[in-house]
Amino acid sequence: MDIIANFINGQYHAPLGENYLDNIEPATGLVYGKIPDSEKADVELAVAAAKKALPAWQAMPLEQRADMLSAIAQEIEARNDELAMAEAIDNGKPVALARIVDIPRAASNFKFFAHACSQFASESHAIAGTAINYTLRQPVGIVGCISPWNLPLYLFTWKIAPALAAGNCVIAKPSEVTPKTAALLGEICQKAGLPAGVLNILHGSGAKVGQAICQHQEIKAISFTGGTTTGAQIAQLLAPTFKKISLELGGKNPALIFADCDFDNTIEQVFRASFANQGQICLCASRLYIERPIYEKFKQALVDKAKALQPNDPLLDDSQMGALVSKSHLEKVLGYIELAKAEGGKVLAGGKQVNLAGRCQKGYFLQPTIIENLDNQAQCNQEEIFGPVITLQPFDTDEEALTLANDSNYGLAATIWTNHLGRAHQLAETLNTGIVWINCWLLRDLRTPFGGMNHSGLGREGGHEAMRFFTESKNVCVKY
Numbered sequence: 001m002d003i004i005a006n007f008i009n010g011q012y013h014a015p016l017g018e019n020y021l022d023n024i025e026p027a028t029g030l031v032y033g034k035i036p037d038s039e040k041a042d043v044e045l046a047v048a049a050a051k052k053a054l055p056a057w058q059a060m061p062l063e064q065r066a067d068m069l070s071a072i073a074q075e076i077e078a079r080n081d082e083l084a085m086a087e088a089i090d091n092g093k094p095v096a097l098a099r100i101v102d103i104p105r106a107a108s109n110f111k112f113f114a115h116a117c118s119q120f121a122s123e124s125h126a127i128a129g130t131a132i133n134y135t136l137r138q139p140v141g142i143v144g145c146i147s148p149w150n151l152p153l154y155l156f157t158w159k160i161a162p163a164l165a166a167g168n169c170v171i172a173k174p175s176e177v178t179p180k181t182a183a184l185l186g187e188i189c190q191k192a193g194l195p196a197g198v199l200n201i202l203h204g205s206g207a208k209v210g211q212a213i214c215q216h217q218e219i220k221a222i223s224f225t226g227g228t229t230t231g232a233q234i235a236q237l238l239a240p241t242f243k244k245i246s247l248e249l250g251g252k253n254p255a256l257i258f259a260d261c262d263f264d265n266t267i268e269q270v271f272r273a274s275f276a277n278q279g280q281i282c283l284c285a286s287r288l289y290i291e292r293p294i295y296e297k298f299k300q301a302l303v304d305k306a307k308a309l310q311p312n313d314p315l316l317d318d319s320q321m322g323a324l325v326s327k328s329h330l331e332k333v334l335g336y337i338e339l340a341k342a343e344g345g346k347v348l349a350g351g352k353q354v355n356l357a358g359r360c361q362k363g364y365f366l367q368p369t370i371i372e373n374l375d376n377q378a379q380c381n382q383e384e385i386f387g388p389v390i391t392l393q394p395f396d397t398d399e400e401a402l403t404l405a406n407d408s409n410y411g412l413a414a415t416i417w418t419n420h421l422g423r424a425h426q427l428a429e430t431l432n433t434g435i436v437w438i439n440c441w442l443l444r445d446l447r448t449p450f451g452g453m454n455h456s457g458l459g460r461e462g463g464h465e466a467m468r469f470f471t472e473s474k475n476v477c478v479k480y
């Protein structure tokens with residue numbers, strides 16, 4: 001049995017209440033570990049450690065701080081295979097995907113912010129002949145980072161790295177559904193020589209330890225990635241406290257596919273955008289709008305590919321589709337497929353749970369699923385399903401495509417597939433999403449602003465946006 005501990009003040013600690021939650025392997029459906037069911041008292045311990053560590057961490061020369069973040073990146077790279085395997089067991093994602101995406105990206109997050117902190121500068125504003133203003137950007141202090149289960153180490157470090165780079169001490173909580181690689185990050189920080197108390201990692205449920213982190217008076221900012229409903233609860237909880245808050249929430253991302261696209265490349269990329277990580281990426285395309293002249297051909301090509309993609313044991317090197325993250329999540333996604341049928345949808349491919357033989361016979365596997373014939377206002381086109389389920393709709397004009405795409409409460413990411421440059425730029429300008437990819441998907445440059453509009457969140461991560469979030473700006477005015 002794999003028993004995880006909290007990482008506080010540079011050491012591993014059992015939860016003070018000695019309560020644990022089960023950790024289940026999605027591919028087998030079996031309990032394989034225990035994780036701390038931490039509570040308020042554990043948060044107090046972590047905050048005390050962070051408070052003690054803060055003055056020295058803030059006073060540390062920038063180069064030395066950057067060197068430590070680089071050392072963490074190197075250690076993650078050195079343990080790539082082990083971390084990828086841990087991620088695949090914990091999350092159900094294909095180990096090959098974790099090896100080439102999740103873990104290298106976690107290393108890149110530290111590498112990137114090790115550099116970003118040395119490039120981060122602030123402004124000055126002169127009042128000619130009279131005075132000069134300059135802006136100081138100072139660390140917020142102790143900050144909380146709360147992350148979801150879909151890209152566990154990748155998104156955990158996407159918050160922690162800029163928070164540390166900006167000179168804060170961090171209390172971080174990974175999802176209780178996928179705690180394993182976050183737990184290993186403690187060892188990595190020990191090896192890299194990160195001073196005790198600078199990063200503290202607490203495990204447990206959102207309702208208990210997550211909320212206690214949000215409510216702690218000495219934690220001055222909360223960076224949260226997760227579901228929209230949880231984001232709303234946290235925003236409500238924090239409103240009277242005036243803490244800084246960053247919310248990266250759900251999505252229902254449109255893909256606009258035009259008849260003049262590069263057909264073969266678009267099929268490949270849109271298929272990946274739909275089903276990568278079992279469709280459990282906040283940026284996955286889930287509503288596909290296809291221009292009528294190529295609708296039937298595109299649909300058939302997608303259906304053929306979906307039928308050829310069989311989920312299997314994520315620990316096999318050639319697995320391209322693993323298990324959904326949990327039983328309750330599988331049931332939720334299956335529920336949406338039933339709802340789609342009730343709403344008049346026609347299932348063109350998939351739609352069923354997959355029962356594998358051998359060690360994975362109780363795993364949470366689902367066929368890649370394609371549905372057509374749903375109204376844009378159907379619940380399955382308006383609510384986030386967050387699984388390997390896409391819907392298809394034809395359109396006739398650019399205006400119609402835009403109207404359908406923008407007809408959503410969410411606003412995270414959109415993709416446009418066309419060779420008409422003017423159309424692509426014009427649509428990019430008018431789509432209500434924080435991110436637009438043209439003829440590509442998930443091509444990431446860590447300097448760019450990352451985040452969504454409307455129910456997809458508040459604020460932006462990435463590059464200097466993250467450095468700004470994790471600092472307080474103070475204007476100093478000097479009269480000549």
Ligand code: NAD
Binds near residue numbers: 206
């Ligand atoms: P979730 O909201 O259930 O949980 C996210 C995290 O918040 C977990 O660590 C959880 O323990 C914690 N939490 C839950 N309730 C809390 C509370 N009351 N107070 C404090 N913390 C609490 O989300 P999930 O199911 O883990 O993740 C899936 C969701 O995340 C999807 O909606 C997906 O779109 C979204 N997501 C968004 C992005 C983005 O960048 N916009 C990235 C990845 C995932």
